[in-house]
Amino acid sequence: MRKKQQAEKKVPKYDRYCLNRQDEIKKEIKKGAKYVVRLLIPDTEIVFTDLIRGEIHFQSSSLDDQVLLKSDGFPTYHLGVVVDDHLMQITHVLRGEEWLPSTPKHIILYEAFGWEPPQFGHVSLLRNPDKSKLSKRKNPVWASEYIEKGIFPEALINYLALMGWSHPEGKEIFTLEEYIQVFDIKDIQKTAPVFDPVKLEWMNGEYIRNSKPETLNSQIFTYIGDSFDKTIVQKSIPIIRERIKKLSDYLPLTEFLFKRPESYEIPLEKYKIILQSVKEKLEKINEFTAKRIGEAMMEVVKDSKLKNSEFFQMLRVAITGKKISPPLNESMEILGKEECLRRIKISQS
Numbered sequence: 001m002r003k004k005q006q007a008e009k010k011v012p013k014y015d016r017y018c019l020n021r022q023d024e025i026k027k028e029i030k031k032g033a034k035y036v037v038r039l040l041i042p043d044t045e046i047v048f049t050d051l052i053r054g055e056i057h058f059q060s061s062s063l064d065d066q067v068l069l070k071s072d073g074f075p076t077y078h079l080g081v082v083v084d085d086h087l088m089q090i091t092h093v094l095r096g097e098e099w100l101p102s103t104p105k106h107i108i109l110y111e112a113f114g115w116e117p118p119q120f121g122h123v124s125l126l127r128n129p130d131k132s133k134l135s136k137r138k139n140p141v142w143a144s145e146y147i148e149k150g151i152f153p154e155a156l157i158n159y160l161a162l163m164g165w166s167h168p169e170g171k172e173i174f175t176l177e178e179y180i181q182v183f184d185i186k187d188i189q190k191t192a193p194v195f196d197p198v199k200l201e202w203m204n205g206e207y208i209r210n211s212k213p214e215t216l217n218s219q220i221f222t223y224i225g226d227s228f229d230k231t232i233v234q235k236s237i238p239i240i241r242e243r244i245k246k247l248s249d250y251l252p253l254t255e256f257l258f259k260r261p262e263s264y265e266i267p268l269e270k271y272k273i274i275l276q277s278v279k280e281k282l283e284k285i286n287e288f289t290a291k292r293i294g295e296a297m298m299e300v301v302k303d304s305k306l307k308n309s310e311f312f313q314m315l316r317v318a319i320t321g322k323k324i325s326p327p328l329n330e331s332m333e334i335l336g337k338e339e340c341l342r343r344i345k346i347s348q349s
Helices: 002-007 022-030 077-087 097-113 143-148 153-161 176-182 197-210 213-224 230-240 247-258 269-283 290-304 308-320 328-335 337-348
Strands: 045-050 054-059 067-069 092-096 119-123
Touching (some): 045 097, 045 119, 067 077, 077 097, 092 097, 143 153, 153 197, 230 247, 230 328, 247 328, 269 308, 269 337, 290 308, 328 337
Parallel strands (some): 092 119
């Protein structure tokens, strides 16, 4: 039947074959035949006011006689959700727009039971930046996946609040409490919002920068685990908070603070003599602070005849193993004099 309707370019739906054969059907059921119970769609126009989309009209001719009880005796979603929502005294149903075609069926059921239907609102589906539908098969769609990446729960809530809605004052950063105060369902947009992970990370970075140092310290330590030195984590906060957008960025950026580099991103053989000068200069520093380290290294640069950029890249790689790292002088202060001297010696070998 379905194939025939499709071949005729018709919307596939039940043809009511059993509707006018009830005596025959009941006899078959008594004999043990399996059966389903369907919703008989009335010949009428179903009209309701959607909280987001306004007044919506459905012609009953476009609706199928939905199965309510399956042959195994279990209810389908359509029957189950109506009964469940009524028993729980649900007053508002807010769901994705893909459920909009099911709403008239639910309204018919409410009327059949003599129950007051809730108010319905259907929000647009999230889209990828390329406008394709956000899909759990292709995209990370679980909140837990973003938390595991180090996105703050409050940042995720803040960002999701902006999906299809905007703050009346144009704000992008706001608390859940403020959102509750200014939110009005009439302001939800009908157009499909774009879920942009890059924008989410930017927002999370703003939350990181606005966090109190002690709070961020606790969050980072909780995220990376207790096998790392708490003192180093605490000292590193000032030099990384402007550079990370999520908690998972922390370790790749600061790993060198917890263990010596096992490889170097540029060869250091040709810098052995200059590294020796660096070592000798650092040994003379009594107060091993970022300021004194910077002043001492500028003296070595002048004698090395290297460009500043080449010299400090060489030194950065000797200390961290990488060409890019948090501020070098501050990182060396955190590592301490003895560790820096040890790393320079190792890099010479």
